[in-house]
Amino acid sequence: MLDDPSNTDLERLLQAFDPDKERAAEKYLQLRYSLESFFEWRDCENTEELTDIVFDRVTKKIFNHEVIENIEAFSITIAKFVVMEHKRKALRNVDLVDILDPESFTENFESEELKLLDLDCLRKCLAKLPETKRKLLVEYFDAEEATMIPKRKILAEQLNLTINSLRIRVSRLKSKLERCTKDCRGE
Amino acid sequence: MKKQTENNTKFGKFFFSDMADDERFEFEKEFASKPELLDEMRAFEADLIEKYVRNWMDHDERSKFETQFLNTKKRRQKVEFSRQLITELSSPTSREVEPESFWSKFGSWFQTPKFAFASAFSILILVFGGWFIYRAFDTGTTEVGRNTDRANVELSNARTNANIENARVNADLKVNADPKTNTDVLPTPSPTSAPPKVPETTTPTPKVAPNPVLALFAGTLRSDGRLNELDLPKNSNGATFQLNLKAADYKHFQANVTDGNGNVVFRSGILRPQRSTLNLVVPAKNLPKGDYRINLYGKNVAGENESAADFQFRVN
Numbered sequence: 191m192l193d194d195p196s197n198t199d200l201e202r203l204l205q206a207f208d209p210d211k212e213r214a215a216e217k218y219l220q221l222r223y224s225l226e227s228f229f230e231w232r233d234c235e236n237t238e239e240l241t242d243i244v245f246d247r248v249t250k251k252i253f254n255h256e257v258i259e260n261i262e263a264f265s266i267t268i269a270k271f272v273v274m275e276h277k278r279k280a281l282r283n284v285d286l287v288d289i290l291d292p293e294s295f296t297e298n299f300e301s302e303e304l305k306l307l308d309l310d311c312l313r314k315c316l317a318k319l320p321e322t323k324r325k326l327l328v329e330y331f332d333a334e335e336a337t338m339i340p341k342r343k344i345l346a347e348q349l350n351l352t353i354n355s356l357r358i359r360v361s362r363l364k365s366k367l368e369r370c371t372k373d374c375r376g377e
Numbered sequence: 378m379k380k381q382t383e384n385n386t387k388f389g390k391f392f393f394s395d396m397a398d399d400e401r402f403e404f405e406k407e408f409a410s411k412p413e414l415l416d417e418m419r420a421f422e423a424d425l426i427e428k429y430v431r432n433w434m435d436h437d438e439r440s441k442f443e444t445q446f447l448n449t450k451k452r453r454q455k456v457e458f459s460r461q462l463i464t465e466l467s468s469p470t471s472r473e474v475e476p477e478s479f480w481s482k483f484g485s486w487f488q489t490p491k492f493a494f495a496s497a498f499s500i501l502i503l504v505f506g507g508w509f510i511y512r513a514f515d516t517g518t519t520e521v522g523r524n525t526d527r528a529n530v531e532l533s534n535a536r537t538n539a540n541i542e543n544a545r546v547n548a549d550l551k552v553n554a555d556p557k558t559n560t561d562v563l564p565t566p567s568p569t570s571a572p573p574k575v576p577e578t579t580t581p582t583p584k585v586a587p588n589p590v591l592a593l594f595a596g597t598l599r600s601d602g603r604l605n606e607l608d609l610p611k612n613s614n615g616a617t618f619q620l621n622l623k624a625a626d627y628k629h630f631q632a633n634v635t636d637g638n639g640n641v642v643f644r645s646g647i648l649r650p651q652r653s654t655l656n657l658v659v660p661a662k663n664l665p666k667g668d669y670r671i672n673l674y675g676k677n678v679a680g681e682n683e684s685a686a687d688f689q690f691r692v693n
Contacts, residue, residue: 236680262410361420
């Protein structure tokens with residue numbers, strides 16, 4: 191993990207992304223998101239911590255004056271090693287990992303009170319959304335299996351979007367809501 | 378379109394672990410450097426979850442999804458979140474976010490400060506006008522009396538009109554509250570009619586006993602050698618266990634509750650200590666009468682569980 195990197199350390203890391211500070215920050219955040227997705231899709235739970243480990247190692251390489259041509263590809267390569275290490279450690283604790291079938295897990299995982307809290311948070315987050323976005327979600331999910339595709343096509347046309355762009359827009363909105371709900375729960 | 382189909386095939390292989398290691402790694406490098414590809418993957422993932430939540434998957438797809446995709450807590454949480462979101466969005470409260478109708482716009486105008494000022498001004502005119510007419514009537518002269526009669530008729534008409542307007546406004550406000558209300562149906566205006574009441578929708582709250590709280594200390598038995606006992610009322614949602622640790626050596630904990638036969642009856646989410654105390658809420662349905670043990674694990678830096686403490690209790 192990066193232990194309170196000094197401004198210079200952070201600047202040097204950001205410089206590896208782009209000479210322009212703002213663009214570098216954007217690229218850094220984007221890579222962070224990609225790495226978190228990478229770990230999530232490699233079945234890791236603590237994605238943020240593992241991402242920090244990757245950045246820590248990338249920073250060290252930069253300090254050692256290693257030439258990094260493609261920081262994204264380089265980081266993913268490091269991430270792959272981090273996953274392997276993480277899985278090895280997890281195997282040692284295999285007795286603690288009880289494999290449950292998903293249905294009973296979801297049933298047991300959250301108590302009723304937490305579910306109510308979730309719902310309360312979700313409602314608060316939905317209320318914070320601008321009306322147009324909330325309406326978009328309502329209309330997007332107002333579909334039956336048979337009518338879903340034509341309905342969403344019409345909705346996309348109304349918004350001057352392709353159906354793919356509409357899917358992406360809704361998926362981003364969903365992620366935003368999910369983050370908001372987690373923040374509300376104090377996670 | 379062809380590119381999209383190709384991508385979707387690739388995404389399907391990726392999410393259901395049908396990709397060879399090398400191919401997967403190349404693909405991961407690709408999405409790390411192409412934000413738009415990552416967006417598409419997230420959208421694909423969201424579609425998958427939606428299909429699962431809405432039961433639109435066939436048996437094979439469903440079982441593949443459960444075994445290949447639902448194998449981390451994060452993803453299960455995502456599924457739960459989507460389930461809640463879709464349910465919430467299809468509820469009447471969310472659906473009330475309809476396009477603003479003419480009547481609601483019209484109704485909302487009456488709630489503006491402009492309207493409040495106009496109403497106050499009209500009331501002042503009516504009061505002063507009434508007072509003036511009353512004073513004039515009181516003088517008893519025929520001429521004024523004749524004029525006052527006309528004025529009274531006008532005033533009476535004005536009052537009736539005001540009531541009609543009020544009734545319309547109230548009706549419009551009601552329409553605003555319930556967009557499905559037939560706008561042709563207006564309440565009959567009467568001089569004494571009170572504003573129509575909008576029916577109140579109250580959700581009946583079931584009588585639920587508060588959760589009993591049991592404080593437990595690391596170790597197994599009470600100082601008098603007896604097991605900690607919990608009286609769980611039948612109508613309570615669950616019980617709260619206050620787990621007291623000798624020291625909070627971890628930032629995050631997770632607890633498993635096992636019954637007398639060693640079966641895990643409840644698994645908590647991530648628990649965060651307040652100093653050296655943790656609160657664990659267990660649903661009542663998971664706690665029939667019997668003896669239980671709480672195994673508490675601390676999460677180490679790698680996110681793995683390490684045994685932290687054990688607690689025992691009995692439910693009566």
